[in-house]
Amino acid sequence: MLTSLSIKNYALIDQLQVDFNDGLSIITGETGAGKSILLGGLSLILGKRADLSSLKDNTQKCIVEAVFNVSNYKLQALFKDEDFDYDDQTIIRREILPSGKSRAFVNDSPVNLSSLQNLGERLIDIHSQHQTLQLTNNDFQFQIIDALANNEESLHKYKKELKQFKTLEKEYSELVSFQAEAIKEHDYHSFLLKELLEANLVDGELKFLEDEYETLNNIEGIKEKLLESYELLNAEQIGVLPTMTALKNSLQKLAGFSAKYDDIYNRVNSSLIEMDDIFGEIENLQDDVEANPSRLEDVDAKLKVIYNLMQKHVASDISELLKIQTELEEKVSFTENLDDTIQKKQNEIDAQTKILDGISEVIHDNRIVAIPKLKSQLEILLASLGMPNAQFKIEAEYSKTFFANGKDALSFLFSANKGGSFNELKKAASGGELSRIMLAIKSVLSNYMQLPTIMFDEIDTGVSGEISNKMGDIMLQMSKTMQVFSITHLPQIAAKGHSHFKVFKEDVNEVTQTNLIKLNHDERIVEIAQMLGGIEMSSSAIAHAKELLN
Structure with missing residues (x-):
């Protein structure tokens, strides 16, 4: 989980230092107050490419530093693979120099951006409209099903064996290609070898x-x-x-x-x-x-x-001729025995195919069991989110092809309306519906796997009333097992947070700055009342804010 964030000299932020708790954290603020700036700074920690124009003062370097508690994430193997120094309290720091150069550090050791991105995606999941489009991605759909199917171990084994299978196929293909070329040269090599053998050469x-x-x-x-x-x-x-x-x-x-x-x-x-x-x-x-x-x-x-x-x-000299003779003997012998070599390689491929088939069947069977569970849980959650007629039609058809994650061809169809036809998600659901579907999916996943910190960036856009209240309940339920952030404009959701932060702009010495502060209980009442009724708060808005918080 993210425990603290420090940003210095980034966009409109002069200097910001804030600590975070577990549970559900709410971030609110007026449009244009700088929430996107906050996300931009955080994205640098996750490995996003730096831009010199993001420096507030281009004569000073920008520093973004975040502290994560990673003790529950089982990241020791990743740290070892990436050659990071592991610590339960991991510090990531990103610096942008006035020259435009960028540096990244994990626990004070310099790292490259690709390594930082690999770590970052295991620490924070920033949900945005762009990420909602993942729903239409076949690989992401498989990840959802496999989480419920408990296929992690089988998939790890499958991918290891698939790598070996592809290696064998490549070697087989190379042998067949080599044989075609070798046959063309075989007669010439045989002729050269015969000449050398008939010379009956003796070294010296x-x-x-x-x-x-x-x-x-x-x-x-x-x-x-x-x-x-x-x-x-x-x-x-x-x-x-x-x-x-x-x-x-x-x-x-x-x-x-x-x-x-x-x-x-x-x-x-x-x-x-x-x-x-x-x-x-x-x-x-x-x-x-x-x-x-x-x-x-x-x-x-x-x-x-x-x-x-x-x-x-x-x-x-003769010794060089004898060496050439030996090389020709090996080439001629190898060519003449290629049929046997190719057959042996084919036998290895056949054996590897059986191993993969066995693992694929286990993965497929687990998916077949998990799909009805996923379908049921998603439809129940979506009904509570104002989509009572939402239905999924999910099928995993066992094929003859070895894909990256098994042998299943996945059909993930959706219908939003009663009596409506099933279609692909990107064709059957609107943007607002996709956001609610994503929230439902993340909620389901949080029950089956340890998810990284998730930050919902205005996932509630386009909803209100009881639906927004239910979305808040879902995020609150998720926060029992993981750290959840919600950037929101809805008071119903803002009131459900364990912590509440406000992003705001202020003019300091005639310079506009963005800041982030944690609100106490009274400040939360004021903020939620303003979200309900505007700057000129009425007594009813204040009463309503207190009611929401209670």
């Missing part, structure tokens, strides 16, 4: 093949150089090995004369052993080097295949 073999090609392609030159090396090492007169052997023998004799020659002898001996080993390796290489035209042709062909594949796939 490119360098080995290139080395082998260079060897086979230059075999005669290699033979010539190996023979030349062989002869340089082993020629009888000038060969390295005979010369080093003679050197070794000469130094060996020196080593016999003195130990200081041992080191040079050992070094020459080690070099001779190494050169002898090199000679043996050259002999082996000569034995291995043979011309092999057939092998050269095979290596050349394999290299050409690899080079062509690298060029075609823009790859720098």
Whole structure:
């Protein structure tokens, strides 16, 4: 419930601070006194977009702050989802800066407007002519029925499963579309894969093949150089090995004369052993080097295949080609197995359909039970509001389509006159009748669910006498379970409030200002008497005002 409201520098309001109680609060005032300004300030708290022109003094910022007791509203989950700091006494503040920028805060934490709107609609329901048009909205009509049907838990479960169902349908549609495209590319991908598989690629073999090609392609030159090396090492007169052997023998004799020659002898001996080993390796290489035209042709062909594949796939080495080969294998395999994948997805959709059907039937059955109750209660209330022949024809027909709130197609028809035909509300009811229907609906809903604070903005327009008295009784009954505000011009309704506030204009230092004050008992008598008989109050108007209050 709204416990206090503070408005500073907004429209004709310089500064206003007022506290509110639970029950039924009445707001009265002359036409043009500023009731719409009050609602405008309150709407900023609920997330309405700010307008720089609403600043009273455009050199100062506008501040609107409201305190709500939200302990009974079960809003902890909403606060968590929106990342608000929860407090039973929640403070919402809205600021409009002279620059035109707007800021909003919930419990001193900055929030965006969409989040503020989500919270605001759970705190205050401002009933206006615009909201009366909700009556003709199919979703709103379902909300009324579902409140009586106690469908909240089932609808929550249904919406969760419907989300999963739509996800599965989307995935199925994407698979079918992908299959149509994949089939077109399947042959090409298969051709590319076949090329890569037939190449029998091995990671790292490119360098080995290139080395082998260079060897086979230059075999005669290699033979010539190996023979030349062989002869340089082993020629009888000038060969390295005979010369080093003679050197070794000469130094060996020196080593016999003195130990200081041992080191040079050992070094020459080690070099001779190494050169002898090199000679043996050259002999082996000569034995291995043979011309092999057939092998050269095979290596050349394999290299050409690899080079062509690298060029075609823009790859720098075989490892990249193997990666592309793996990707093609996956694409080809996926395409070839798409029928199975699509069938599995269809099976999931079928299973999800059964789950939704089960929940939908529960929702439908509950609605069928609730509709006669709603019809009866509304018709009784409307009869007391001067519409004795009002009748509703409400039907929920179970369909094959999954809608956002079940499988029911709703027909919500109305007839205001005896013997009249049933038609849609927007065609069958006048503006004044729609207002009374909305009041009756809100009254019924207040018995079945915790409604936010409701503010009726001149819902009594166009009615008087006993009907206005009954409207006041209905609002008074509603206020037993919720906080109700009524902006009214009717004394019969004004007298029923637990609290009474007056909106008025006054000139301060030659500047017009709007203010709001809470009336005491005597002030209420005066206000209601003026509502009955005008500024020049008669003794009978005062007596009538006292009678209404008593």
